[in-house]
Every structure is written in structure tokens, then in C-alpha cells.
Amino acid sequence: MNGDARFTRRRVLELSALGIGLNVLPRATAATPTVTVVPKRTIRSCILVFFYGGPSHLETFDPKPNAPAEVRGEYRTIATAVPGVRVGEHLPRMARVLDRVALVRGVHHPMRNHNSAAAETLTGRTPAGGDQELLSDDPRGIPTLGSAVSFALETRANSLPYVALPYTIYNVVQLPGQTPGLLGGAFDRFQVTGDPNAPDFRIAAFENTTELGDRAALLRGLDRSALPGPVAQAAISRDRAVRLLANPEVRRLFDIHKEPHRVRDRYGRHLLGQSLLLARRLVEGGVNFVTAFDGQYNGQDVNWDSHEKLFSRHRQLIPPADQALSALIEDLGVRGLLDSTLVLALGEFGRTPKINGSAGRDHWPDCYTALLAGGGVMGGAVFGSSDKIGAYPATDPVTSADLAATVFWRFGIDAATEVRDQTARPFRLSEGDPVRAVFGS
Structure with missing residues (x-):
């Protein structure tokens, strides 16, 4: 192509046929960060485990055994490795490793519907569209945490910075909070779609590298200076993706079949267990951020949204989570990670403090519990508390923005850094304050 080449509609179609997406937004830019205190030791990776549907804090990590029956529910509580701290009876493995965990018991936000609450949690910001049940992703909106981290790390980012698995979450529409938003496609996740527990689990993208390589070679032959910015950026991103997929070291990270049987058994031979094992393999290989989703579909029978028969449903859901999460924490410890x-x-x-007429609990964003482990966390810490029935924070409330700021802080990223999108509109990475009290340094 020469410098006089016109970017015609026909040329758009030709380039699209080569696999160049034209929806890649121009890269956002970061303003000079403010001076902030960073941890003495920053983290290399973060694993976000997202239990879609809303687990009951009263049946897991914030039980109320002395509350009235309509609040305390059917489960007993059990002692843990931390004196004086008790959890629900179906968490025996997590009880044993709680001395490596910090519980944040006063998390709250204003979003009462799944989609808007997910957007709030996964981005650390209240969605601009407000509390809508079927709120969808805004392609120019706030990025998911994994994308924001991979952007802010800049040259410190791994060649494969952000992976999400084992599926994309939907609630009629794609659940918001899973995309890079205004940061553009260059900071999107590498999405794993498939069950790592399946005997034939594989990453389909790794099987088409010959065809992709041919396309990339053709793209490299084009005069990119003659292409508009978004298309040139797309070509660069595609070229980088081809090199990544052809890298045998990257392929090996996803080869979960190499894991010993005893390790796979410890995590649990189920979707969540093998997903967290795969997450461990990824961070061991240097991936900076992994999001592992639990609960793919809408409906209380297939995720944590237990409006009815909560106690029988949580008896099915809690044990796999107990097994997988405790295995992840132990395994990271054994491997020095x-x-x-x-x-x-x-x-x-x-979930609501009071059990409803269908033996379930309804949505409750006013107070619930988040779990932190690793990354300098002081094991056995309990930050904040809820009131006598688990309805509202009694001490030290924490917002979704605070949790997001905590993640940025542990990476050594200044959460006050302003990012400007392609229209020069500024926003801070987070408006929250890190939960510093549960970290040793």
C-alpha cells in the first residue's frame, strides 16, 4: 500500500476478512499518578473468585448462632483455626486454613439486582446506568478489574496479563463488568470457555495458529502508516496475539492434564475445583490477573441465587467451594506463591437476614463478607463486623471501591491515577481506600 491509499468501505471489508476487528478503541492514556505509599512487597498476581448469584454470608463466613431462628437458619457453626471465630458447618476445610485468611465482614453497596451488583463488584464502581436488573455492558464504560490492572501495570505486565475462566457469565444479557470498557480491546481478557474437569479439555485458540500465522504475516506486509489508528492498533494486537498463542510456554500453562492426580483430587473433580487449579497454574506462570467464575447461568438451581430452599441448595454449593478454595490457598502456600x-x-x-416464606433468602447488598488471602494478608484477621442479625455493618464498613483500591495498592498501582479515554474524559482507577488494616506491610 502507498501513502495515498484511501480507507474506503471496500478496504474496510477486505481488512475485516483478514480478521482485523474495527471495534478496537484507541488506547486510553494515564495522567501522572499522585504520590502514594506502596507496600514494601508488591504482589505479582491476583486471583478473583466470583460466586455469581450471591452466597449467603449467614450460612458461610458470618453466621449468627445467637439470633432468632428466622435469622440464624438451619446450619450449625464450627470452630476454626482462629480462636473465637466460627463459620458455617459446611466449611470444615476453610475452617482449618482460616489462619491464612482475612475476613472483611462489612462489605456493602447500593445495587440490589444481579447485573448492576456484578458491575459494581467487578469494576469497583457504581454503574452509570444505576440499579437495573438487565443492565448490559457499556463498551465505553468502566473496565473490569483485571483489564484495569493489566493496563496500569504497563511494562510490568506479563505477556499474558489477564485470563477469565471457565466461561462468560450471562443473565439474559452478558453480565456487565467483564470487559475492558473504555480501555479498548487491547486490554481484554483471554477468555477460557470449557470445563477444565473434562477429559478432553483443551483451548481451541491454540489449534488455529497456522492459519492465524498466515494472516499475521500478510498483515505485517501492509503499510500500517496508511491505516487509521484503530485499525493499525488492531493489526498490532492481532500480531501480538498470534505470537502469544504460538508460544509453547503459554500453551503449557493451560495443560491441566499434567497435574498429578492427587493434586487434582485435592482441588475437587468438579468445575470449580479444576478452574481454581488452572488459575494456580496461570499465576505460577506469571499471569497477573485471573478471574474464576462460579455459577454460569441465571436461575437459583444453577448458581447461588437461592430465593427458595436455600439450605438444601447451599448444602450442594458450599462443599465444592470449601474444597476448591481451601486447596488453592494451601497449594499457593506450598509452592511459595x-x-x-x-x-x-x-x-x-x-442474602437477607430474615428467611423468606419459601425457605430462602433474597438479595442483600447492605452487608456481606469478602475473603482475602495471600498477598501480605495477616492470617486470622477479621476486619469489621455486622450487627446482631447480619443486616448492616456495625463497625468498619467497606465498599466495592475500597476492595478495588486494595487490589491496586497491593500491585503497587496508585488507585488515584487518572486515566483519560479517547475523548479526554478523566476517571480515577478507584475512588476507594485500601483496606490496609488486614495487611502486615
Whole structure:
């Protein structure tokens, strides 16, 4: 192509046929960050475990055994490795590792519907569209945490900075909070779609590298100076993706079949267990951020949204989570990865203090519990508290923005850094304050 080449509609179609997406937004830019106190030891990776649907905090990490029956529910409580701290009876494995965990018991936000609450939790910001049940992703909106981290790390980012697994979450529409938003496609996740527990689990993208390589070679032959910015950026991103997919070291990270049987058994031979094992493999290989989703579909029978028959449903859901999450924490510790990896586990909200007429609990974002492990966390810490029935924070309330700021802080990223999108509109990475009290340094 020569310098006089026109970017015609026909040329758009030709380039699209080569696999160049034209919806890649121009890269956002970061203003000079303010001076902030960073941890003495920053983390290399974060694993976000997201329990979609809203687990009950009253049946898990904030039980109320002395509350009236219509609040305390059917479950007993059990002692943990931390004196004086008790959890629900179906968490025996997590009870044993709670001395490596910090519980944040006063998390709250204003979003009462799944989609808006997920957007709040996964981005650390209240969505501009407000509390809508079917709020969808805004392609120019606030980025998901993993994308924001990979952007802000800049040259410190791994060649594969952000992976999400084992599926994209939908609630009629794609659940908001999973995309890079205004940061553009260059900071999107590498999405794993498939069950790592399946005998034939594989990453389909790794099987088409010959065809992709041919396309990339053709793209490299084009005069990119003659292409508009978004298309040129797309070509660069595609070229980088081809090199990444052809890298045998990257392929090996996803080869979960190499794991010993005893390790796979410890995590649990189920979707969540093998997803968290795959997450461990990824951070061990240097991936900066992994989001592991639990609960793919809408409906209380297939996720944590237990408006009816909560106690029988949570008896099915809690044990796999107990097994997988405790295995992840133990395994990271054994491999010397716990100090450099922060684990954050939570849902988009908790459940109502009072049991409803269908033996369930409804949505409750006014107070619930998040779990932190690794990354410098002081094991056994309990930050904040809820009132006598688990309805509202009694001490030290924490917002979604505070949790997001905590993640940025542990990476050594200034949450006050202003990012400007393609229209020069500024926004801070987070408006919250890190929960510093549960970290040793």
C-alpha cells in the first residue's frame, strides 16, 4: 500500500476478512499518578473468585448462632483455626486454613439486582446506568478489574496479563463488568470457555495458529502508516496475539492434564475445583490477573441465587467451594506463591437476614463478607463486623471501591491515577481506600 491509499468501505471489508476487528478503541492514556505509599512487597498476581448469584454470608463466613431462628437458619457453626471465630458447618476445610485468611465482614453497596451488583463488584464502581436488573455492558464504560490492572501495570505486565475462566457469565444479557470498557480491546481478557474437569479439555485458540500465522504475516506486509489508528492498533494486537498463542510456554500453562492426580483430587473433580487449579497454574506462570467464575447461568438451581430452599441448595454449593478454595490457598502456600498472589473471593451481594416464606433468602447488598488471602494478608484477621442479625455493618464498613483500591495498592498501582479515554474524559482507577488494616506491610 502507498501513502495515498484511501480507507474506503471496500478496504474496510477486505481488512475485516483478514480478521482485523474495527471495534478496537484507541488506547486510553494515564495522567501522572499522585504520590502514594506502596507496600514494601508488591504482589505479582491476583486471583478473583466470583460466586455469581450471591452466597449467603449467614450460612458461610458470618453466621449468627445467637439470633432468632428466622435469622440464624438451619446450619450449625464450627470452630476454626482462629480462636473465637466460627463459620458455617459446611466449611470444615476453610475452617482449618482460616489462619491464612482475612475476613472483611462489612462489605456493602447500593445495587440490589444481579447485573448492576456484578458491575459494581467487578469494576469497583457504581454503574452509570444505576440499579437495573438487565443492565448490559457499556463498551465505553468502566473496565473490569483485571483489564484495569493489566493496563496500569504497563511494562510490568506479563505477556499474558489477564485470563477469565471457565466461561462468560450471562443473565439474559452478558453480565456487565467483564470487559475492558473504555480501555479498548487491547486490554481484554483471554477468555477460557470449557470445563477444565473434562477429559478432553483443551483451548481451541491454540489449534488455529497456522492459519492465524498466515494472516499475521500478510498483515505485517501492509503499510500500517496508511491505516487509521484503530485499525493499525488492531493489526498490532492481532500480531501480538498470534505470537502469544504460538508460544509453547503459554500453551503449557493451560495443560491441566499434567497435574498429578492427587493434586487434582485435592482441588475437587468438579468445575470449580479444576478452574481454581488452572488459575494456580496461570499465576505460577506469571499471569497477573485471573478471574474464576462460579455459577454460569441465571436461575437459583444453577448458581447461588437461592430465593427458595436455600439450605438444601447451599448444602450442594458450599462443599465444592470449601474444597476448591481451601486447596488453592494451601497449594499457593506450598509452592511459595501465597505472598506474591492475592486471592479475593466474594459474590455480588449477600442474602437477607430474615428467611423468606419459601425457605430462602433474597438479595442483600447492605452487608456481606469478602475473603482475602495471600498477598501480605495477616492470617486470622477479621476486619469489621455486622450487627446482631447480619443486616448492616456495625463497625468498619467497606465498599466495592475500597476492595478495588486494595487490589491496586497491593500491585503497587496508585488507585488515584487518572486515566483519560479517547475523548479526554478523566476517571480515577478507584475512588476507594485500601483496606490496609488486614495487611502486615
